[in-house]
Structure formats: C-alpha cells, structure tokens
Amino acid sequence: MSKKIGVLLAGCGVFDGSEIHEAVITLLAIDRAGAEAICIAPNIEQMQVVNHLTQKPVAEKRNVLVESARIARGKIRDLAHVSAADLDALVLPGGYGAAKNLSDFGIKGADATVQKEVQRILVELNAAGKPIGAICIAPATLTKALAHKHPEVTIGSDAGTADAIERMGGKHVHCTVEEIQVDHVNKLVTTPAYMLGPGIKDIALGIEKLVNQIVTMI
Amino acid sequence: MSKKIGVLLAGCGVFDGSEIHEAVITLLAIDRAGAEAICIAPNIEQMQVVNHLTQKPVAEKRNVLVESARIARGKIRDLAHVSAADLDALVLPGGYGAAKNLSDFGIKGADATVQKEVQRILVELNAAGKPIGAICIAPATLTKALAHKHPEVTIGSDAGTADAIERMGGKHVHCTVEEIQVDHVNKLVTTPAYMLGPGIKDIALGIEKLVNQIVTMI
Numbered sequence A, B: 001m002s003k004k005i006g007v008l009l010a011g012c013g014v015f016d017g018s019e020i021h022e023a024v025i026t027l028l029a030i031d032r033a034g035a036e037a038i039c040i041a042p043n044i045e046q047m048q049v050v051n052h053l054t055q056k057p058v059a060e061k062r063n064v065l066v067e068s069a070r071i072a073r074g075k076i077r078d079l080a081h082v083s084a085a086d087l088d089a090l091v092l093p094g095g096y097g098a099a100k101n102l103s104d105f106g107i108k109g110a111d112a113t114v115q116k117e118v119q120r121i122l123v124e125l126n127a128a129g130k131p132i133g134a135i136c137i138a139p140a141t142l143t144k145a146l147a148h149k150h151p152e153v154t155i156g157s158d159a160g161t162a163d164a165i166e167r168m169g170g171k172h173v174h175c176t177v178e179e180i181q182v183d184h185v186n187k188l189v190t191t192p193a194y195m196l197g198p199g200i201k202d203i204a205l206g207i208e209k210l211v212n213q214i215v216t217m218i
Helices: A020-032 A064-071 A105-111 A116-127 A138-145 A159-167 A200-217 B020-032 B064-071 B105-111 B116-127 B138-145 B159-167 B200-217
Strands: A004-008 A036-041 A049-051 A056-058 A089-092 A132-135 A181-183 A188-191 B004-008 B036-041 B049-051 B056-058 B089-092 B132-135 B181-183 B188-191
Touching: A004 A020, A004 A116, A004 A200, A020 A036, A020 A064, A020 A200, A020 B020, A020 B200, A036 A064, A089 A116, A089 A138, A089 A200, A105 A138, A105 A159, A116 A132, A116 A138, A132 A138, A132 A200, A138 A159, A138 A188, A188 A200, A200 B020, B004 B020, B004 B116, B004 B200, B020 B036, B020 B064, B020 B200, B036 B064, B089 B116, B089 B138, B089 B200, B105 B138, B105 B159, B116 B132, B116 B138, B132 B138, B132 B200, B138 B159, B138 B188, B188 B200
Parallel strands: A004 A036, A004 A089, A089 A132, A132 A188, B004 B036, B004 B089, B089 B132, B132 B188
Antiparallel strands: A049 A056, A181 A188, B049 B056, B181 B188
C-alpha cells in the first residue's frame, strides 16, 4: 500500500485559484516519491473569477471543485466526503485561491475565517498526528486553522504577511525559496515558492524538499 | 542571451485546452535547461468548454488566450503578434485543446484544418530551420501543418491516430512514454506523454528528453 497524500486544491490559476505550477510540481514530487496523490477540493463557489490576461476580476461564477478538476485531470474528490482516515498526509499548494477560497485571509488578514470543511480536515489531520504541507501563501490559512497549536511556518520574507501570521498565533520564520521550514511538534512543512519566486525551477526545489520531508514524517 | 523557446498553449485543462501537467513540465524543463520559455496562445474562442469534473461539455464560452494565461501566470503573448524571428524553437504541449483549438483534428481526423496563425508559425519556424517539439496529441496538428514535409512523429501507439497521421502525409513511429521520436531532417521532436500515461512521473521523462533534445538542435 503506497502512502496517500492529499493535495487540497482551490481552483485553477494563480489569481483566483491554486497556483498551477506549484500544484503540478507537488503532484510530480508525490509520484516520484512513490506515494499516491489524492486531489481534493471544496465544492463551493470561487470568491471571484480573475481574467489572467488582464489580471482584472470579471463578472463570472466558477466552482472551486469543478475548476480544480482541470489540474486533477478529472480525478478529484469533494472535500466534504474526505476524512483524515482517508489520508496519510495533506499538502496545500498556494495561489490566491488558498487565501480567497480556502479562507478569506487574502481579504481579511489576521481576522480571516477558514472555510469550514478546510478547517475540519486540517484539525482532524493534526489531531491524528498526520503531517501537513503548505506552499506559498497557504501557510497563512494553515496558521489560522491551527492557531491554538501556534504553528511555526514560513511564507518567505514578506513583512506584512509574516506579521499577520504572528498576530494569528503563529510564529513566522524567514526562509529562502529553495528551503523548507519544519515544525516538528505539529508536523507542518512550509516553503515560500512564488511568494519569493523568481522562477519555476527555483520554486520546484523547495516544493520537492517539502514533499520528501512530508513522506519521511508519515 | 538565453535561448527563447515558445510554448504554444491551447487553453487550460486536458479536455478542452492544454494538458496542464504536460505544459508545466515543459516550462520547468525549459527553465532547468537554462533557456527562456515564452508562452503563446491564439486569441480565439475555445471549440468547447468541458466541465472537468463531469467530463461533459457545458454551454459556456472561454477564450484560448485568456485561459492559457492561467498556466502562464499572466505572462503570455498573442500568437498573432509572434513571428519565427522572435523564437529559437517552439513546443506544443498536448491535451484535447491541441486538437480542438489549434486545429480540428479531434473532430475531423485526417481531414483537419489547422488554425491559420498556428499554421503560419509552424511553417515559418520550419522554413527557418528552427526545431519544433510536440507532445501527446499535438503531433497530429503538427503533421497536418507540415504535411508537405512528411514529418516523422509519434503519438505513442494508438492505431487510429497513427493511421490518420499517415493519411495526412506523415510517418508514424511507435514509441514508449519515456522515449522521444526525432525527425532530424525536419527538426521535429515528439513524445507520447498522456496518449500513453500512466502517470505524471512517466510523462515527465519523455517531456524532459524532448526539451533537452530541442535545446541541442537550436
């Protein structure tokens, strides 16, 4: 039986959903590590739809699960039907969707609310001692969900975001793009990815380390 | 000056656009090879929009350039404004979009017509002796565009598609997922990717070889 690592998607595209490069590199690293990726997304409407050419919001509605299915090639599960017992670990790729659809951190900062099914699965996994990875801006949503555990995470070096993480009860640790931050007590692994960039080969280094670290913690 | 490799996208999602894993692995391999990826897409309406959860077409309209911008993180050029002089090589990822939006091969088979700007750039690049890569089903569109040159390509082993390629004037060569087919006369490199699968780590092997081969041919 291979290890089952959930990949919690938040749509399809950096400005209103999951960052596509981060999500695909996560899936590739999981497969290369000999584990099985289980794509998952909440069945909810996106907070907004952004035209990625103009980078402006448009008057359109899209569903997070339906759009996430593009990254998953159709093989994806509704988060409402997934419990911690189904997974050995979970990874949250970044992109604005991780802070617009999985929570409203992108709008409300430290006063954010985490989407209820996202909150549930994160608390369940943490309580079961199962590792959780979060990439790019996703550690902010993870911190809010597990604030009572005072998570030690990184989003790179952005001062405003780091400050909001500390105000939510977390501890922020500066980190370069090819590095990971490991919270051994809470079994959390984070990496800055496109919070720092600069390019796809750079973010791949941190994401590959994150996935390999997660696998060793299962 | 780094080598400029165009990546011709056809939307965002395997069933109506570019296959996302193939596109991202192409971008990653180009960056790792020290070259610069230039994302490009035609500014046209998609042939259809497919709900990737149900895999059924829906009554919705999306633009190929706008949706491709999701994979490109907003940094993408309209194909109509790109000439062979701007590029050292071009790669076409697969997905149904490569046979629905870049041509209508997915509907008409050997009687397909290639989208006019796609036809133009492929003929221009070939005439300039610049290498072209095509992944998954994209070699079918490439064969139609360069039929007069009798391209030698692979789409893996699907008998119906291989037969259509031969009827369009190409030569089809069987190939496994981790292999590439190189047409040295026409400077074409092709690999089956998700025409064969089975998984993301398998298709990555062929795509990485394809990109590295393209770089050596520039």
